[in-house]
Amino acid sequence: MAARLAVLTRGVRGVARYFGGVLGADAYAKYLEHHRAAGHGVAPLTEKEFWRDRTDRQDTNPQGRCC
Amino acid sequence: MAETPDQRRNASGERGVVATDPALPPTAIDEEVREAEDRKWTPGKIALWAGIALLGGLAWFMLAIIRGETVNAIWFVFASVCTYLIGYRFYSKVIERYITRPDDRRATPAEYKADGKDYVRTDRNVLFGHHFAAIAGAGPLVGPVIAAQMGYLPGTIWIIIGVVLAGAVQDYLVMFFSMRRGGRSLGQMAREELGVIGGTAALIATLLIMVIIVAILALVVVNALGESPWGVFSVGMTIPIALFMGVYLRYLRPGKVMEVSLIGFVLLMAAIVGGGIVAETPWGADIFSLDKVTIAWGLIVYGFIAAILPVWLLLAPRDYLSTFMKIGVIVMLALAIIVVRPEITVPAFSEFASRDNGPVFPGALFPFLFVTIACGALSGFHALISSGTTPKLVEKERQTRFIGYGGMLMESFVAIMALVAAISIDRGLYFAMNSPAALTGGTVETAATWVNSLGLAGVNITPDFLAETARNVGEESIVSRTGGAPTLAVGLAHIMQQFIGGTAMMAFWYHFAIMFEALFILTAVDAGTRVARFMLQDSIGNFVPKFKEHSWRPGAWLCTAIMVGAWGAVLLMGVTDPLGGINTLFPLFGIANQLLAAIALSVCLAIVAKRGTFKYLWIVALPLAFAAVVTITASYQKIFSSTPAVGYFANNAAFSKALADGKTEFGTAKSVAAMEAVVRNTAIQGWLSVIFVVLSIIVIATALLATVKAFRNRADGTAVKDNEDPALPSRVFAPSGLIPTAAERELMAEWDKVPAELRFEKGGHH
Incomplete structure (x- = not known):
């Protein structure tokens, strides 16, 4: 029973993670990953700064949405 | 086994120029291993595809031939899904093999331009969902419903066959070529490939088409x-x-x-x-x-x-x-x-399929059914999404088939479900x-x-x-x-x-x-x-x-x-139109969308020709020719038809004459003001049709010229300049489709053993 529950939780988590990925919820995590890998000397943006920057850049660089 | 163009190309040097890091495992599955895997037909695989083909065939038989008193909706699901699977497994691979020729040893823009913000390598399955959410909207939910006036079969055939041979081909090609160009937009590609005239016409057409849509x-x-x-x-x-x-x-x-x-x-x-x-x-x-x-x-x-x-x-x-x-x-x-x-009781072909005076949308089945259903079968608007955003996120070149072609099949399935819901x-x-x-x-x-x-x-x-x-x-x-x-x-x-x-x-x-x-x-x-x-x-x-x-x-x-x-002006015109706004404007929406598809396919045609792939040019030429014929015929009828319900100017003339004769009501317009509105609206709609079709013909003509020029250059050995970004070696690996193949799993295991600090080049771009 406990094993089944674990499988179920893992499944639900997986679905949530996938959904989050599609929505773009993991953008900050990916940015941090990139920042680390690229080995910049400067500190990365904080989470709040990152999301601000992201939507502010969309202001001048809109993404199309289809019909 | 016949040589693939990839292998032939080795001699001319287009391929194999990318030297990947020898310290890392391969960044692509070996060509021969993949070929062998692809061509190895185990009994299980044969049984699976035979089963899919049989089920699909049976479903089409139930829909198209039997057509009893009622038909169960499940046959629509089987007919579409089986056809999509076959199209994806076989036709899109032909396109991959002979036209796009992806090379996983090349880094994608998400890798060589990586900035953690706009250019980010994204898991293929996540990107599939992301791309699908960007392309699918209300379009595939609306068009098939309106087209159900003709009965279920014409719409079903166009949605399913159209997506396999046209819509998904367009999305895939635009995405791939944009990816090879660092994620450039359709407009920029049009300018590069077609020159100033074609590029400008494409830009103006795109702008007007967006307004209409x-x-x-x-x-x-x-x-x-x-x-x-x-x-x-x-x-x-x-x-x-x-x-x-x-x-x-x-x-x-x-x-x-x-x-x-x-x-x-x-x-x-x-x-x-x-x-x-x-x-x-x-x-x-x-x-x-x-x-x-x-x-x-x-x-x-x-x-x-x-x-x-x-x-x-x-x-x-x-x-x-x-x-x-x-x-x-x-x-x-x-x-x-x-x-x-x-259970569906709607007939396969309704009484209106053979007439041109249907109440939901006017005009004959050909060409108007094919413009009424745009999204879901062939949607030019997707070219704007497939270029630009998604190509900046693709992890490996080979994944574009899954994301571009596969994503569009998914939208087509949405259209089929909308059709089923409407005819139930x-x-x-x-x-x-x-x-x-x-x-x-x-x-x-x-x-x-x-x-x-x-x-x-x-x-x-x-x-x-x-x-x-x-x-x-x-x-x-x-x-x-x-x-x-x-x-x-x-x-x-x-x-x-x-x-x-x-x-x-x-x-x-x-x-x-x-x-x-x-x-x-x-x-x-x-x-x-x-x-x-x-x-x-x-x-x-x-x-x-x-x-x-x-x-x-x-x-x-x-x-x-x-x-x-x-x-807003077009919207108000539609809302107040005495003839019923959707009825007169929806064909314009479909024509606009399909003309954009013709523009996108023209750009692809020129690119494919410049790459020297003449033998398989028909893969692009076929949907382009169809889209061009459908939209130009539809525009022609909208402009020149003498049937007032179909032709904007014929309607305009009829109402103008009625006004000149001093009538105070005419047809469905019950007052002089309404009659004047019809005269005004039909004139605007008519001229919009004229502008669209002229711009599109310019774009298609410049693309054909570019194609002929590429052919000539090829014949006399002149080097053709391509506008792709330079090839850079990739330092990552990821499977290309939904489920990794055995060879891909093996290679992934090898990559898992690579220490993290080696996996992705440090700050190479800064």
Whole structure:
């Protein structure tokens, strides 16, 4: 029973993670990953700064949405 | 085994130029191993594909040949899914092998331009969902419903065959070529490949087409919300909900996208339920019962404000909500259809299939069915999404087949489900809902009499039935609710109530459907206005450089006002059109969308020719020729047809003559003012058709010239300049499709052993 529950939780988590990925919820995590890998000397943006920057850049660089 | 062009190309040096790091495992599956894997037909694999082919064949047989009194909806699911699988497994591989020729040893823009923001390597399955959410919207939900006038079979064939041979090909090619060019937009590619004339024509055409598309999508919303207090309330509530989400994400809990989307979803459901309660109260019905013209003006004002507000406040949060709903709704609809399996009583070919005077949309099956269903079969608008955003996120070149081709197949499936939902309702009800008020008279009695007088086989509706359906879905009236959205909502409510909740839940499901369609459309309207505004700013910027500064407020506001004014004018024209707006404007929407597809395919044709792939040029030429013939014929008929219902100018002349003769009513226009409106509208629509078709012919002609030139250059050995970014070696590996193959799993295991610090080059781009 406990094993089944674990499988179920893992499944639900997986679905949530996938959904989050599609929505773009993991953008900050990916940015941090990139920042680390690229080995910049400067500190990365904080989470709040990152999301601000992201939507502010969309202001001048809109993404199309289809019909 | 025959050589692939890839191998032949080795000699000429196009391939094999990318030297990958020898310290790392291979970044691509060895060509021969993949070939061998692909061509090895184990008994299990043969049985699987034989099974798929047989099931698909049987399903098509049931739909197209047997055509009994009724046909079960499950056959639509089997026919489409089996055809998609075969198209994906076989045809898209032909395209990959002979046209795109991806090379996984090359880094994608997401790798060589990686910035952690716009260029980010994204898991292929996540990107598939992301791309699908960007391309699919209200289009595939609306077109097939309107086209159901002709019966189910023409639409079904076009949606399924069209996507395999045309729509998915376009999406895949545009995505691939844009990826090879660092994620350049369709407009930039057109300019590079077709020169200044072709490029400029493509730009103007794109801009005008966006105006038309936004206007007609807005018209669909207005028609769905007119005189519907419930709908107006719940859709109106999406604005404060989105604003709340925006503030929440900006100030309260930045980055908690999942959390805020769930909160937003719960609030949306509350808004739908609340709408039902509010619409019951006298004050609610009083405040929120708005006529179409008022709603149209509201939408225009809203569109302007939404386009100048910062993205974080309204557009970004609503986009999350819309994506969330999109995926949820589509899964739900598919499940419901598979579980409920409604019986379809609509004939394969209706009485209108062989006529050109159908009440829902005028014109003969060829070409008008093929423009009425654009999204879902072949949608030019996708070229704008497939170039630009998605190519910047692709991890490996080979994944574009799954994401581009596969993503479009998925949208086609949505179109099929919308078609099934629409044809699962009573046929008489369908015509009562989708014919303009000028024909139905607008009341249940006149509508029932008119529908029964059409002489359609098996159709006999009563005023009571129309009134009861309206009551069940919580609406004042459902007569002449044109635009497709309400019909789909009734169909969905009809199916969903058998799945969850029974008749008591029908009103909820109806408004749930209206809500998500409105949500998709409003997101498309916002984003479309913004994209068009920037295109206009850049274009004006060529003459007045100040306009190129995107942060220059007066320029931004002026250009937004011009774009909103343009689509707003078309919207108002549609709302007030005495002939019924959808009926006259929807063909223009489809023509515009398909012309954009013809432009995108023209650009692809020129690129493929320049790459020297002449033998398989037909893969691009076939959908291009079809799109060109369909849209040019449709435009021709819209401009030159002498049948007033079809030709804009014929109608214009008829009404002008009636006015000149001093008549005070003519046809469906009951006053002189209405007659003048028809004269004005038909003139505008006619000239728009002329402009579209002329621009598209210019683009297609320049593409053909570029193709011929490429052919000549090839013949006399002149080097052809390609506009791809230089090939850089990749330092990552990822599988190409949904399920990794054995060889891919093996290679992934090898990569898993590589120490993390070696895996991705450090700061190579800074």
